[in-house]
Amino acid sequence: MSQxxxxxIDGELCAATEGQTIFxxxxxxxxxxxxxCHMEGLSSAGTCRLCLVEVAGxxxxxxxxxxxxxxGMSVTTDSENLAHHRLMxxxxxxxxxxxxxxxxxxxxxxxxxxxxxxxGLTHVRFPYNxxxxxxxTSHPRFVLDQNRxxxxxRCVRVCDEIEGAHVWDIAARGINSLLVSDLDRPWGESExxxxxxxxxxxxxxxxxxxxxxxxxxxxxxxxxxxxxxxxRETHP
Amino acid sequence: xKKARLATMWLDGCSGxxxxxxxxxxxxxxxxxxxxxxYGPLVDAQEFPHDVDVAIVEGAVSSQDDLEKIKRVRERSRxxxxxxxxxxxxxxxxxxxxxxxxxxxxxxxxxxxxxxxxVPTDGVPALLKHAIPLQDVVKVDLHVPxxxxxxxSILFVLTELLDGRIPxxxxxxxxx
Numbered sequence: 001m002s003q004x005x006x007x008x009i010d011g012e013l014c015a016a017t018e019g020q021t022i023f024x025x026x027x028x029x030x031x032x033x034x035x036x037c038h039m040e041g042l043s044s045a046g047t048c049r050l051c052l053v054e055v056a057g058x059x060x061x062x063x064x065x066x067x068x069x070x071x072g073m074s075v076t077t078d079s080e081n082l083a084h085h086r087l088m089x090x091x092x093x094x095x096x097x098x099x100x101x102x103x104x105x106x107x108x109x110x111x112x113x114x115x116x117x118x119x120g121l122t123h124v125r126f127p128y129n130x131x132x133x134x135x136x137t138s139h140p141r142f143v144l145d146q147n148r149x150x151x152x153x154r155c156v157r158v159c160d161e162i163e164g165a166h167v168w169d170i171a172a173r174g175i176n177s178l179l180v181s182d183l184d185r186p187w188g189e190s191e192x193x194x195x196x197x198x199x200x201x202x203x204x205x206x207x208x209x210x211x212x213x214x215x216x217x218x219x220x221x222x223x224x225x226x227x228x229x230x231x232r233e234t235h236p
Numbered sequence: 237x238k239k240a241r242l243a244t245m246w247l248d249g250c251s252g253x254x255x256x257x258x259x260x261x262x263x264x265x266x267x268x269x270x271x272x273x274x275y276g277p278l279v280d281a282q283e284f285p286h287d288v289d290v291a292i293v294e295g296a297v298s299s300q301d302d303l304e305k306i307k308r309v310r311e312r313s314r315x316x317x318x319x320x321x322x323x324x325x326x327x328x329x330x331x332x333x334x335x336x337x338x339x340x341x342x343x344x345x346x347x348x349x350x351x352x353x354x355v356p357t358d359g360v361p362a363l364l365k366h367a368i369p370l371q372d373v374v375k376v377d378l379h380v381p382x383x384x385x386x387x388x389s390i391l392f393v394l395t396e397l398l399d400g401r402i403p404x405x406x407x408x409x410x411x412x
Contacts, residue, residue, distance in 0.1 A: 094325075101412025102321055102328060102383035113411055120406025123324045123371060123379035130333035130366060 008074040016069050023051055023064035031077045034086060034119060036111055036204050037152035038065045041229025042161055045153045049089040050115070053077050061085060090116060091124045097131060098147040105218035106206030112150060138188025141211055142200055144179065149207035151177050155199035162228050167193045201225065240289040240398055244276030245309055247302045248329040248367055249295030252384040253320035254278065259387035270398045288313040290397050296326040297368050301361035310374040315397060318376045321383040321411055329367035337363045378402055381411045
């Protein structure tokens with residue numbers, strides 16, 4: 001039997017279960033915390049830094065999606081300081097690679113683009129990086145465009161945790177990090193890939209897409225992962 | 237009441253943002269009652285004038301000429317508006333930023349040419365290393381993203397500016 005804990009979220013006393021994250025408890029209690037790397041049905045990775053929250057008594061911001069709640073914890077999910085840091089995290093995602101919404105197949109259906117609007121980002125204050133990055137078109141059905149990847153690792157997790165194939169990994173470190181398939185072989189040559197397309201559906205941007213779509217045409221079924229995970233719970 | 241002095245500038249963009257300005261349709265008559273368009277691709281003036289109240293700039297800063305123009309616009313205008321993704325993110329013009337300028341020009345004008353092979357230098361401004369957003373080189377007072385920004389957001393911006401307010405566009409507009 002899991003232990004009940006009670007935490008304060010924005011002053012309100014909330015009941016939770018031990019092991020739940022701040023993110024889960026906050027969402028269950030109707031709080032909005034922005035996130036890009038979080039996806040219902042998958043484990044949490046804490047890569048996007050958009051769900052940062054303030055926890056009383058802790059001198060730094062913590063990602064809500066990887067911080068478990070405990071009794072007596074007091075969390076702030078919305079403040080000027082948090083808005084400042086979240087906006088900065090979002091801006092850094094935009095400058096890191098080449099996100100050119102106007103010519104992207106996911107234009108209008110992209111979580112990064114939508115979050116920029118939600119958080120009120122009208123311009124980026126930092127210089128753009130303009131990296132030269134590869135596009136892998138070797139798979140017969142799908143494309144990996146590194147220019148649009150935000151390294152959220154949802155594809156890595158869905159392939160490992162739901163499909164059980166573990167095709168994807170993040171190689172290298174820091175600014176050089178790159179999504180790779182089958183330990184850095186072209187996607188089309190991957191022996192582990194089952195071509196199920198879950199990574200495409202899980203990808204929040206136009207980094208992983210189906211072939212054959214023009215600008216604005218790539219829509220994704222972003223609830224499919226949560227549905228599959230829920231069915232696993234019912235039929236383990 | 238004294239009319240406001242409105243100017244528009246077209247740098248490295250496709251003119252789609254200017255088309256979107258025209259898409260405000262008959263509302264341009266209302267704007268024209270309250271402002272004189274003193275410079276831009278839609279009017280005859282040759283020189284960017286002094287004492288401009290609102291300058292609306294489309295496009296990224298891609299060449300030496302763009303750089304000089306945007307600095308002049310900044311010096312001579314009270315409010316500078318970056319209109320559209322090219323002016324704000326450098327957008328499509330930035331897709332060349334991954335390649336050295338020399339490589340691009342040689343590919344186009346030497347490898348890609350059938351006749352008169354050679355990179356033109358006469359009467360054309362030198363390209364900068366990168367196509368960059370306006371805010372990298374001048375202070376921008378208002379950013380209106382979109383590719384292009386919708387006619388309704390442009391009209392809202394113009395109306396607000398002519399009423400003496402800098403509009404808060406957060407959550408009203410988006411990239412792309």
